[in-house]
Amino acid sequence: MAKEVEFYGSFERVEQCPTLNFPEYALIGRSNVGKSSLINFITEKKELARISKKPGKTRHINLFGIDRTWVLADLPGYGFAHVSKTQRKKWDRELWRYLNLRSNLVCAMVLIDASIPPQKADLEFLNDLGAHMVPWVLVYTKIDKVRKSKVSSNLEEIRKAILESWEELPAEFVTSVIDKKGRDEILEFIEINNRQLKEREEY
DSSP, X not given: OOOOEXXXXXXXXXGGSOOOSSOEEEEEXXXXXXXXXXXXXXXXXXXXXXXXXXXXXXXXXXXXXXXXXXXXXXXXXXXXXXXXXXXXXXXXXXXXXHHHHOTTEEEEEEEEETTSOOOHHHHHHHHHHHHTTOOEEEEEEOTTSSOHHHHHHHHHHHHHHHTTTOSSOOOEXXXXXXXXXXXXXXXXXXXXXXHHHHHHHHO
């Protein structure tokens, strides 16, 4: 569930983020892939994350507490954004510092635009996650932007491209904010992981 949502704050550096004793899930993807829409969809809070058509609006690490049981992290996107190269490098550095240093991070939930073919930036980022030993799952977005047949062919191409570097695919979630698709599956995945983590701690 995601009944109670608390905004912990927006942080420029990972050291500024509060130490929270809850499992943490990070949303990350190319700039303008639909992160803000997905956050609002998952939490059912329309104004929680600001939606913009201009890439690069998420400029800090935004942390949201969900039901006082887990944390959702909204990270700056990778790839194109309307910022300087210096700012882009700064974002990238803090992104990887967060992914490597955040001890309660369960996994990165990588958003992939399913309305277009595989993107080099996405494939490279997934390989970088592997190199840094960061667990990840796939969240497909924008499936309502094109015909279903196009989405199916894009998903097939994306999966094929990923499997060129990986032995198997991770958990996948196909989402649609318009059709209200994928939210329950994502929350169930998080709930199962949280329960397993708690059982391990108790054991």
